Amino acid sequence: MMQPALDPAPAAARLPQEALLDSPDPSSSPTWSGAMPWLRDSRGEWLVGGRPLSTVVAAVGSTPCYLYDRARLTARATALKSRLPREVLLHYAMKANPMPALVCHMARLVDGLDVASRGELRTALDSGMDPHHISFAGPGKSDAELEQAHATGILVNVESFRELGVLARASERSGVPARVAVRANLPFELKASGMKMSGGARQFGIDADRVPDMLREIGAIGLAFEGFHLFAGSQNLRAAAIVEAQTLCYDLAASWLDRVPSPPRTINLGGGFGIPYTVQDVPLDLDPILENLAILAGRLRGDVGGANLVIELGRFLVGEAGLYVVRVIDRKVSRGQVFLVVDGGMHQHLAASGNFGQVMRKNYPVAVNRVTAESESASVVGPLCTPLDLLADRAELDVAEPGDLVVVFQSGAYGRSASPRDFLGHPDVVEALV
Numbered sequence: 001m002m003q004p005a006l007d008p009a010p011a012a013a014r015l016p017q018e019a020l021l022d023s024p025d026p027s028s029s030p031t032w033s034g035a036m037p038w039l040r041d042s043r044g045e046w047l048v049g050g051r052p053l054s055t056v057v058a059a060v061g062s063t064p065c066y067l068y069d070r071a072r073l074t075a076r077a078t079a080l081k082s083r084l085p086r087e088v089l090l091h092y093a094m095k096a097n098p099m100p101a102l103v104c105h106m107a108r109l110v111d112g113l114d115v116a117s118r119g120e121l122r123t124a125l126d127s128g129m130d131p132h133h134i135s136f137a138g139p140g141k142s143d144a145e146l147e148q149a150h151a152t153g154i155l156v157n158v159e160s161f162r163e164l165g166v167l168a169r170a171s172e173r174s175g176v177p178a179r180v181a182v183r184a185n186l187p188f189e190l191k192a193s194g195m196k197m198s199g200g201a202r203q204f205g206i207d208a209d210r211v212p213d214m215l216r217e218i219g220a221i222g223l224a225f226e227g228f229h230l231f232a233g234s235q236n237l238r239a240a241a242i243v244e245a246q247t248l249c250y251d252l253a254a255s256w257l258d259r260v261p262s263p264p265r266t267i268n269l270g271g272g273f274g275i276p277y278t279v280q281d282v283p284l285d286l287d288p289i290l291e292n293l294a295i296l297a298g299r300l301r302g303d304v305g306g307a308n309l310v311i312e313l314g315r316f317l318v319g320e321a322g323l324y325v326v327r328v329i330d331r332k333v334s335r336g337q338v339f340l341v342v343d344g345g346m347h348q349h350l351a352a353s354g355n356f357g358q359v360m361r362k363n364y365p366v367a368v369n370r371v372t373a374e375s376e377s378a379s380v381v382g383p384l385c386t387p388l389d390l391l392a393d394r395a396e397l398d399v400a401e402p403g404d405l406v407v408v409f410q411s412g413a414y415g416r417s418a419s420p421r422d423f424l425g426h427p428d429v430v431e432a433l434v
């Protein structure tokens with residue numbers, strides 16, 4: 001994960017701020033798929049929740065901080081949900097951002113939550129989401145986690161015969177059959193995905209050719225079979241690839257329907273919906289995906305009356321609603337290159353540093369919280385004693401001085417919780433819903 005990924009990736013980091021200012025219509029902005037563009041006020045400050053960034057940061061109390069915009073979270077989830085066919089449920093995959101207040105906010109907007117650990121399960125239960133609509137996936141669920149999952153009545157996406165055994169014993173002790181879905185390791189992968197999670201040998205799920213055995217076992221033990229879970233990959237901006245994967249997933253689930261111990265209630269088709277991180281990234285076109293989901297929902301109606309399809313999304317729902325905000329500590333020039341040394345970095349935002357599994361490092365969109373007459377090429381680096389602590393490599397930015405705020409956009413997913421926060425012992429980063 002921590003490969004020295006320092007490919008030079010200059011240019012392309014700067015938001016077309018002028019375009020954003022001139023055109024509140026997001027469709028005319030080539031960079032942003034967000035439902036609302038980020039705007040500046042007349043003094044050049046970024047507006048967050050309708051207020052200038054410096055005011056919000058003062059209220060939050062310190063930098064570095066993550067700011068999550070409630071209105072954007074709401075807009076993204078409700079816009080997608082309103083377009084989904086009635087049979088398709090929208091789940092939030094909490095590992096993208098498990099901040100408790102954010103999860104509570106999301107719980108009111110989606111149909112269910114997906115957790116990947118008992119820590120996330122606690123947060124999910126606290127959010128008020130009905131346990132019936134919480135599901136648990138992960139390749140290494142401990143006995144204690146499985147027993148807790150069973151006790152709370154959530155759905156377990158079973159990924160091994162060992163898990164089945166633990167749930168069988170817990171069910172026998174309590175007299176209440178555990179709710180299970182079978183997570184299959186797919187015989188194909190989601191093409192053009194940022195992270196491959198299927199196809200070939202994987203630790204996730206059980207191989208598709210063993211699913212019939214597992215179905216037989218679930219029937220023999222008498223667990224509450226509820227369906228299938230099929231997750232092909234992450235961070236995909238190609239609608240055609242997602243459509244293809246969803247159809248292949250549905251076909252596969254349909255091929256097992258003559259062997260299920262009881263009719264499935266849900267077929268979870270995973271997610272993989274990506275968001276743009278650079279000006280070259282074209283935002284995901286939802287239309288073909290929604291059309292295809294309508295087709296699959298129609299097939300499901302014919303195949304299993306009353307069942308639902310589920311899509312589970314993390315990054316797509318929350319990624320564009322978050323900002324990571326740092327303050328410039330120092331401004332240095334080394335052999336002609338400008339370095340803005342800021343008070344946060346890879347220990348709090350590993351993904352923006354390019355070390356969160358990225359094959360090629362690319363700058364996240366970064367901007368200074370003011371507008372200057374001239375712009376300059378500057379690298380934004382953190383306070384850690386490693387060249388990996390890089391938030392922007394030679395980005396074209398407004399001229400910043402110590403004390404200025406710098407914003408990293410697209411930071412709502414895989415930020416704080418996906419970062420090595422103890423590395424070098426700096427204080428933890430503050431998070432706030434705005």
Ligand SMILES: *Cc1c(COP(=O)(O)O)cnc(C)c1O
Nearest residue numbers: 093096137234235271313314315
């Ligand atoms: C990580 C994960 C997700 C969310 O992926 P995103 O790319 O953030 O949408 C969904 N389901 C499972 C099983 C996952 O592991």
